[in-house]
Amino acid sequence: MESWSSPAVPGLPPAPESLELYSTPNGSTLTTTARDGIASLYVCGITPYDATHLGHANTYVHFDLLVRYWRACGLQVQYVQNVTDIDDPLLERAAATGVDWQELAESQVQLFREDMEALQVIPPTEYLGAVEMIPAVVEDVERLLELGIAYPVPAEDAETEDYYFDIAAAQQRTDWQLGSIGGYDRAAMEELFPQRGGDPHRAGKRDPLDPLLWRAAREGEPQWPGGELGHGRPGWHIECSVIARRHLPAPFTVQGGGSDLRFPHHEFSAAHATAADGVPLAERYMHTGMVGLEGEKMSKSRGNLVLVSGLREQGVDPQAIRTLILSHHWREDWDYTETALQRAQDRLARWKHALTQAPEHDDAAAPEDLQYALMSALGHNLNAPAALDTLDMWASGQTAGSTGAARVRGVVLALLGLDLSAQGVCGA
Template sequence: MHAWPASEVPALPGQGRDLRIHDTATGGLVSLDPGPVARIYVCGITPYDATHLGHAATYNAFDLVQRVWLDTKRQVHYVQNVTDIDDPLLERAERDGIDWAALAEKETALFREDMTALRMLPPRQYIGAVEAIPGIVPLVERLRDAGAAYELEGDVYFSVESDPHFGEVSHLDAAAMRLLSAERGGDPDRPGKKNPLDPMLWMAAREGEPSWDGGSLGRGRPGWHIECVAIALDHLGMGFDVQGGGSDLAFPHHEMGASHAQALTGEFPMAKAYVHAGMVALHGEKMSKSKGNLVFVSQLRRDGVDPAAIRLALLAHHYRADWEWTDQVLQDALDRVGRWRAAVSRPDGPPAEALVDEIREALAADLDAPAALAAVDRWAALQNERGGTDEGAPGVVSRAVDALLGVAL
């Protein structure tokens, strides 16, 4: 599976700061020192509907992580998956009378278009769950053969008790885990499971549903969590720098994935930092495909909204915050991009070196994009009110905003 084209990242003078970011597993800021190649895995979409602003906010957060790392002169090895086989996809395809694979292909193509328009840097590997199945099957077999998994009526479940570190990502109690498991794709009430929280690794073939050769597992399809584990271990290995996604993935997805990987390898941790973006609401409720209260990036673009304004609307909120999309949020972003473009369109302006430092410092401090935007606002206000004499300053600001914030002025 191919990703989307990369926008050019302008080179800036000097060097960025090392990133300090909030780690869900430790509950505080951690300083990341990835070495010459920073490794990041971000969980991708289940392509049964178009990209909504909740998706965009999540991928914007991890795009900033990449930009901070690139500004430190590191390379970035970024991997993202596509969950192109799952119950919600099959249910939507049946509802709409469309082939499930065609639906996945159509929505993945639209996702690529949205990411390109928003200037999100693409992953080095963009891997669908279906194409990863040949690598998933051996991992499930290894877990089963090691006693970390068991069969139940043809399905294969992971035993959470096989990982002594289970629970150390989300730090939830058993009752909260059970509740979220039921809400987020698990089956805690299924009779015969050793532990209600045990997640499925391999689902035996169901009549009328797609299935694949699972070797000694029989025909079927993989569970959700093992898909990402197989892809991450194959391309990044254990101990990569950041595991990213929305805050609703901390449990069960990232918790279970970490335990799968740790049971497979005997190493700990799977990732050095588990980083989670907040949720975006509409009309008082979290944007959700199941609720249908969505604002789609593609629809905003069709309505003629400048993608730079969409991106600025996302950047106006700290990535870990839960916030609500409103008409005013969009209008503020449109006004901001107008002010910034007016400021950089003049032939000279106030010196910009201090501004570049402010943006770098803000982003290195747990991706504080609102502080970075406020710094650019101050420079733009000074420029639009008084101007300046540094003929190179507007170009420096334009390149810095592009390189560090992903906004083309």
Template sequence: MRSWPRPDVPTLPGSGRLPALHDTATGTRRETRVVDQAASLYVCGITPYDATHLGHAATYLAFDTLVRVWIDAGVDVTYAQNTTDVDDPLLERAAATGVDWRDLAASQTELFRDDMTHLGVIPPTHYVAVTDVVTDVARAVARLLDSGFAYRVPTADSDVDDVYFDVRVAERDTSWHLGLESRLDADAMMRFSAERGGDPGRPGKHDPLDPLLWRGRRADEPSWDSPIGAGRPGWHIECTVIAEQALTGPITVNGGGSDLVFPHHEMSAAHGAALSGETYADLYAHTGMVAYEGEKMSKSLGNLVKVSELVAAGHDARAVRLAVAAHHYRSDWEWFAADLERAEARLGTWLAWAASAARSEREEAPSGLVARLRGALSDDLDTPTAIAAVDAWITSGAASSSVDVDAVRALLGVDLRRA
């Protein structure tokens, strides 16, 4: 599937450091492990029916920063991202609005591409729609059935069985176990499963936490023919299959919002371990939640602040990026109009500084500002400290140079070459 244009990323003098990230699975901060100067990244994409709100933007800007820091450290990055263009929330929104689900998914995916372009996000190497890999998912589910990691559950409203993953068999036969990534207790797992797309009360399951792999066809729902019966993929297996196809395991970093830690990322890891016999990912990184007027920003609450609407209202997308980056990616934070006002004022100051630097000869050695940016961003993608470093550099009256302006573009993703 088509992604979006790649922004220009300057090559800076010298080399940056390998980034260290907070690992959700261990609760520790550690350097990302690259092999032969190569790294892989999987970040869960949108379900395209309300793109792109600032919660989305915060996640994709965080991992865009990771990609930029890796590139600056001389790492070859292979990045995969999906778009879940068939799923219950999308189908429900399409039915409620009277829009064909395929048209809704296509229009919202295109809006997401535009938003990522405005924000200067480096596109994934592999941008994959779930509808393009349904046959591959069915084959993976068949493998899990054949190897005993999955089982069928009859359902009254379909002539095709649903297929579920057996978490207890996975715990017995692989290195994966419940809580390996999330470190949650049983009560929390049950609660999050019920809140986040699971069905712990479904009769016929071996364990309440067993996740759906394949949903047998239902009337008035899209389905695909397959050797395991007509139907459509479950949520977690989609990402596992896309990652398995696009990336060499284990994935260097598996990322997404913190609301995906359980069950989505933990079950994706379980599926990956069962299919490959290997560890799914080396490190799990997650972004915080963005609130608005005292509540979580979410589709269900109808309180989304969207990038496209901010840009349409005349706000500079670079200021939107700066407003988001002023908060550490792992923190939960609340959006206020003042965030954007401060970011627009900051952007104006930075642009005036860059205008004088544009007349200077390019320096061959990195300046003190470049070193500060590299230091901050390699330390768990500390964008607030990096932004403060630019502010302090400008305020100090230190001589500006084109390499400094390039560093802001390369590492923070803010292009200061135009007013």
């Protein structure tokens, strides 16, 4: 699957690698170190049945910040993102709208690509759909079945079988334990499981929380060859473990996604991978905050979406949308308001105006001061609001006043993905 065009990212003098990140399983901030000059990242992608809303953008912009920081440290970044281009919500939306599910998926993926380009998000190294990975999914489910960590459950017609992951068997045979990734207790997981695609009341399951690995073919549903599993399609969580295992080191540096993926998705993606080969999936887990509207989490199921494409159609500068997102810490839950968007637009305009007043050339002995100031802020748990505060101080003349305009523009563009060039200056 094709991703999107990469934005221009100016080169910077490599800075020493120093990054502390909060990791969900540990519940603390830990130093993150790349191996052999390579940092690796997996961010769970969209299920393409509706357009990109601000909650999506919040996640991908913040992980773009991580990619930019690593690159500024001179690291090679291996970044993988998936697209869940076959799943129940996609099929349900296609049926409800009378649109072919493949056409719906492709149209929404294309809109996502356009939104990411507009927001200056660096594309992943590998961008992969679940459908293209189905042969590998079958291979891993068959492996789990062979190990005794998967089991069949008769489908409705009693002639075919679905396959489920056996939590108890996995806990006996691997280092993974239920709750070790998401950090929830059993009661919380039982509450969240049916809300997030689980089927706790499915007859024949050994544990209500056992997740689906392979769904046997049903009439009217898309299906693929499943080897000894029979024709069908993959469950949700297995796709990410399969994609990550085949395209990233084991374990890779950071697994990322929204906080609603802590359980069950990241919990079971990690469990599937570890059960299949005995190696942890990732070293760190970062979960971005939720974006709300009028006090409610922004989600497709609620229909309370502020779409990136909608804001762009209204003439909102995507750079202002990016500024709005970066004004919040990646772990923070926040609400969208038009007032907050206006503040972001005004702030961006002030920075752009300040750039027009900056000296044409550097005359300081250390023109990298602004770069190091921004990287210092980002190095402490990827603190984007502190980085933007640094820009505010620069714009008011309090810091890095002798750094030339070209240098400022390059540093800010490379690290924050914000273009302060004169085009589009308003209110200056």
